[in-house]
Amino acid sequence: xxxxxRIAVSLELRKAKKDEQSLKRRNITDxxxxxxxxxxxxxxxxxxxxxxGVNASDPxxxxxATQAARKMLSREKNPPLKLIVDAGxxxxxxEFLKSSxxxxxxxxAAWALTNIASGTSELTRAVVDGGAIQPLVxxxxxxxxxxxxxxxxxxxxxxGDGPKFRDDVIFSDAIPHLLTxxxxxxxxxxxxxxxxxxxxxCRNKNPYPSxxxxxxxxxxxxxxxxxxxxxxxxxxCWALSYLTDGCDTRIGQVVDTGVLPRLVELMSSSELNVLTxxxxxxxxIVTGTDHQTxxxxxxxxxxVLPQLLTHPRSSIQKxAAWALSNVAAGPRQHIQQLIACGxxxxxxxxxxxxxxxxxxxxxxxxxxxxxxxxxxxxxxLVQAGVLExxxxxxxxxxxxxxxxxxxxxxxxxxxxxxxxQKENMCLLIEGLGGIDRIExxxxxENRQIALTALNITERHFSEEEETGTTLPxxxxxxxxxxxxxNTYQSSTTPKPGTRPKESLL
Numbered sequence: 001x002x003x004x005x006r007i008a009v010s011l012e013l014r015k016a017k018k019d020e021q022s023l024k025r026r027n028i029t030d031x032x033x034x035x036x037x038x039x040x041x042x043x044x045x046x047x048x049x050x051x052x053g054v055n056a057s058d059p060x061x062x063x064x065a066t067q068a069a070r071k072m073l074s075r076e077k078n079p080p081l082k083l084i085v086d087a088g089x090x091x092x093x094x095e096f097l098k099s100s101x102x103x104x105x106x107x108x109a110a111w112a113l114t115n116i117a118s119g120t121s122e123l124t125r126a127v128v129d130g131g132a133i134q135p136l137v138x139x140x141x142x143x144x145x146x147x148x149x150x151x152x153x154x155x156x157x158x159x160g161d162g163p164k165f166r167d168d169v170i171f172s173d174a175i176p177h178l179l180t181x182x183x184x185x186x187x188x189x190x191x192x193x194x195x196x197x198x199x200x201x202c203r204n205k206n207p208y209p210s211x212x213x214x215x216x217x218x219x220x221x222x223x224x225x226x227x228x229x230x231x232x233x234x235x236x237c238w239a240l241s242y243l244t245d246g247c248d249t250r251i252g253q254v255v256d257t258g259v260l261p262r263l264v265e266l267m268s269s270s271e272l273n274v275l276t277x278x279x280x281x282x283x284x285i286v287t288g289t290d291h292q293t294x295x296x297x298x299x300x301x302x303x304v305l306p307q308l309l310t311h312p313r314s315s316i317q318k319x320a321a322w323a324l325s326n327v328a329a330g331p332r333q334h335i336q337q338l339i340a341c342g343x344x345x346x347x348x349x350x351x352x353x354x355x356x357x358x359x360x361x362x363x364x365x366x367x368x369x370x371x372x373x374x375x376x377x378x379x380x381l382v383q384a385g386v387l388e389x390x391x392x393x394x395x396x397x398x399x400x401x402x403x404x405x406x407x408x409x410x411x412x413x414x415x416x417x418x419x420x421q422k423e424n425m426c427l428l429i430e431g432l433g434g435i436d437r438i439e440x441x442x443x444x445e446n447r448q449i450a451l452t453a454l455n456i457t458e459r460h461f462s463e464e465e466e467t468g469t470t471l472p473x474x475x476x477x478x479x480x481x482x483x484x485x486n487t488y489q490s491s492t493t494p495k496p497g498t499r500p501k502e503s504l505l
Contacts, residue, residue, distance in 0.1 A: 022160075023160040023161070023200070023203075024117070024118040024119075024156075024157045024160045024161070025118060025153070025156070025157065025196070026073075026074070026079070026114070026115045026118040027074060027111055027114055027115060027150070027153060028074045028075070028076050029074070044068065045064070045065060045068040047072075047080075047083065047087060049065070049068075050065045050068050050069050050072075050087075050089075051065075051087055051088075051089065052065070053065025053066075053068070054066060054069065054089055054092045054093075055092060059099070059102050059105060062092075062096065062105060063102065063104055063105045063108065066093065066096060066105060066108040066109055066112060067108045069084055069089060069093075069108075069112050070108050070111045070112040070115070072084065073111075073112050073115040073116065074111075074115060079115065081115065081116050081118075081119040081123050082119070082123065084112070084116060085116060085123055085126045089112075090113070090116070090126055090127060090130035090132070091130055091131075093109040093112055093113055093130075093132075094109070094113070094130045094131050094132045094135060096108075096109035097109050097110060097113075097132065097135035097136060097138075097139060097151075098135050098138075100142075103142070103144045103147050106139065106142070106144075106147045107144070107146055107147045107150055110136065110139060110147060110150040110151050110153075110154055111150050113127055113132055113136070113154050114150060114153045114154040114157055117132075117154055117157035117158050117161070118157050121161055121162065124157065124158060124161040124165060125161075125165075127154075127158065128158060128165055128168060132154070132158075133155070133158060133168055133169055133172050133174075134172050136151045136154050136155050136158075137151075137155065137169075137172045137173060137174045137177060139151035140152065140155075140174065140177035140178065140180075140181065141177060145186070145187075145190065148181070148190075149189075149190045149193055152178065152181070152190075152193045152194055152197050153193050153197070155169050155174055155197055156193065156196055156197030156200050159197065159200040159201050159203075160200040160203065162204060163204040163205075163206055163207060163209075166200065166201060166203065166204060166209065167209070167210075169201065170201060170209060170210065170213045174201075175201065175213060175216045175217060176216070178194055178197065178198060178220075179216065179217075179220050181194055182194055182220045182223065182224065183220075183223075188229050188232070191224075191227070191229070191232055192229065192231045192232055192235070195224055195227075195231070195232045195235040195236050195239075196235045198217055198220065198221065198224075198235070198236075198239055199235045199236070199238045199239035199242065201213065201217065201239075202214070202217065202221075202239040202240075202242040202243050203239075203242045204242075205242075205245060205246055208246060208250065211253075214243060214250075214253055215253070217239070218243075218253065218254065218257050219257070221236055221239050221240060221257075221259075222257045222258070222259055224236040225237070225240075225259060225262050225263070225266075226262065230271045230273060230274055231273070233266065233269075233271075233274045234271075234273040234274050234277060237263070237266060237274060237277035237278045237280075237281055238277040238280075240254055240259060240263065240277075240281045241277050241280040241281040241284060244281050244284035244285050244288075245284050248288045248289050248292065251284065251285055251287075251288040251289075251292055252288070252289075252292065254281075254285070255285060255288075255292055255295055260282070260285065260295055260296055260299040261299045261300070263278050263281050263282050263285075263299075264278075264282060264296070264299045264300050264301050264304060266278035267279050267282060267301070267304045267305075267308070268304055272313065272316075275316065276315070276316065276319070279308065279316065279319050279320065279323065280319060282296055282301055282323060283319055283322055283323035283326070286301070286323055286326045286327050287326045290330050290331055290334070293326070293327060293330050293334060294330075294334070296327075297327070297334065297337055301323070301327075302327075302337055302338065302340075302341035302343070303341065305320050305323055305324055305327075305341075305343065306341055306342055306343045306346050306347075308320035309321060309324075309343075309346040309347065309349070309350050310346055310349070314354070314355045314357065314358055317350060317354060317355075317358045318355075318357050318358045318361050321347070321350060321358055321361035321362045321364075321365055322361045322364075324338065324343060324347070324361075324365045325361055325362075325364040325365040325367075325368055326368075328365050328366075328368035328369045328372065329368045329372065330372070331372070332372065332373060332374055332377065335369055335372060335373045335374075335377055336377065338369070339377060339380055344380065344381065344384035344386075345384060347362055347365060347366070347384075347386075348384050348385045348386055348389060350362045351363070351366070351386065351389035351390065351393070352388075352389040352392075356396070356398075359389075359393065360398070360401055363390070363393065363401055363404055363405060363408075364404070366381070366386055366390065366408055367404050367407065367408050369381060370408050370411045370412060370415075371407075371411060375415050375418060375419055378411075378412060378415045382412065382425075382428075387409075387412075387428065387429065387432055387434070388432050390405050390408060390409070391405075391409075391429070391432050391433060391434040391437060393405055394406075394434075394437040394438070394441065395437065399444075399446045399448075399449060402441070402444075402446075402449055403446075403448060403449055403452060406438070406441070406449065406452045406453060406456060407452070409429070409434070409438070409456060410452070410455075410456050410460075412425065413425055413426070413429075413456070413459075413460045422460065426460060426461060430461075435457075435461055438453050438456055438457055438461070439453070439457055440453075441453035442454045442457065
C-alpha cells in the first residue's frame with residue numbers, strides 16, 4: 001500500500017540529462033570504408049548537380065551524387081539536413097537501399113538517411129514516410145558488414161525519435177535480425193551500435209514497447225551485460241533501466257532474467273557511463289514490490305549504496321539517495337537492513353553538507369524511515385544525528401520539503417511520547433533551535449505549512465500542553481490534526497513520503 005501511494009505524489013518528471021545516452025547519433029566519420037571514395041575525394045558537387053546525379057539512370061552517377069550528398073550531411077557543423085529533404089532526395093535514397101547489385105550505393109544511401117534521421121522529428125518522419133524502414137530492416141541481412149552496420153545505425157535513429165517510430169521499427173521485424181547479429185562474430189564497434197539501437201527499442205513508455213518485443217530482447221540484453229566493452233555495457237544498462245521504469249509487472253520481466261546480481265556488480269564500476277545506468281536500473285527495481293526489493297537487497301545493493309552517497313558526483317549521490325528512499329518505503333525488515341549496512345552516518349552527512357538536490361532525496365529517505373520504522377529504529381535514527389540537519393533545512397524555500405520535515409518531526413515527537421521520552425525530545429529539538437524555526441513557520445505564506453507548524457507547537461511545545469490543559473483548536477485545525485495523527489497510527493497506512501521512479505530528475 002505504501003508503494004501504491006507513489007503514483008499519487010506530484011513531482012517533476014525525471015528528464016534525460018547529459019549523463020544519459022543520446023537519443024540519436026550522426027555519422028560524421030571523415031574516412032569512408034570504401035576505397036573507391038579516394039577516387040572522388042576531390043570532387044565536390046553542388047546541390048543541383050547532386051539532384052541531377054541522384055535522379056540519373058547510370059548507377060555510377062547515382063553513386064557519386066549520393067556520396068556527395070552524404071558528405072554534405074556529415075559536416076560536423078550545420079549539416080544541410082532539411083535542404084536535402086526539401087530537394088526531394090529521400091525517395092531515391094530509399095530506392096538505392098534496394099540496389100543489392102551495388103553495395104557501395106546502398107552504403108552511401110543508408111549513411112545519408114542515417115544522418116537525416118538524426119535530425120528533428122520532422123526530418124525523421126520524412127525518412128519514415130519515404131518508406132525507409134522496411135528496406136533498412138532487409139539490409140540487416142546484407143552480406144556486406146559496412147552496409148549492415150549502417151542500417152543498424154539508421155534504425156537506431158528512427159527508433160530513438162519516439163514510441164511511434166520505435167514501434168514501426170519493431171513491427172517491421174527488426175528485432176530478430178538484430179539478435180542474429182548479436183550472436184555472430186562482429187567487431188566491437190558494430191556491437192556498440194547494436195546495443196545502442198536495442199536500447200532505443202526499449203525506450204519510451206507512452207506506450208511501452210510490446211511485451212512480445214521485450215521478451216525477444218531480454219535474453220540478448222542479459223548476454224550483453226557480461227560484455228567487457230564499456231560502451232556496450234552502458235547502452236545495455238540503459239536498456240534495462242528503460243524496461244524497469246514502469247509497473248511491477250514490467251520490473252518483474254527484467255528481474256526474472258536474473259540480471260540483478262550483475263547490475264549490482266556494475267554499480268561499483270569506475271566508469272560513470274556504466275555506473276549511472278546500472279544504478280538507475282536498480283533504483284527502478286526497488287520501486288517495485290517488497291519481494292522485488294528484497295531480491296535487490298539479496299543481490300547486495302546495500303553493500304554499494306552507502307558508498308555511493310559519498311561519490312564525487314552529486315548526480316550519483318542523488319540517485320543513490322533516491323534508491324535508498326524507496327528501500328525505506330518497504331517493511332520494517334528492510335529498514336533494519338538499512339541500519340545494519342551503516343547507511344545512517346553517510347545519510348546524515350548528505351543532509352548536512354550535500355547539494356540541495358541530494359538533500360531532498362535524503363529527506364525523503366528519512367520520511368519513509370520514520371513513518372515505517374519501529375520506535376527502536378527511530379531512536380537509532382535520532383541518535384545518528386538526523387535532527388540538526390533537518391531543523392536547519394526548515395528555512396529553505398521548497399515548501400514540499402519543509403512540510404515533509406515538519407511531518408517527520410511530528411512523528412518523532414509522537415514516537416517519543418509513546419515511550420515517555422517526549423520531554424527529552426522537546427529539549428533536544430529546542431537546543432537545536434527547532435522551536436524558534438517551527439514557531440516562525442506559523443507565519444508561512446503556505447497555509448498547510450503554517451497549520452502544521454501551529455499544530456506541532458500547540459500539541460508538543462505550548463505551556464498549556466505541558467501543564468496538562470490544551471487550548472481548544474479551531475474546527476479546521478482539529479480535523480487536520482486528527483487526520484495527521486490517524487495517518488501515523490496504523491502500520492498498514494500508506495506512507496506519504498514515497499514516490500514513483502519518474503519523480504527523479
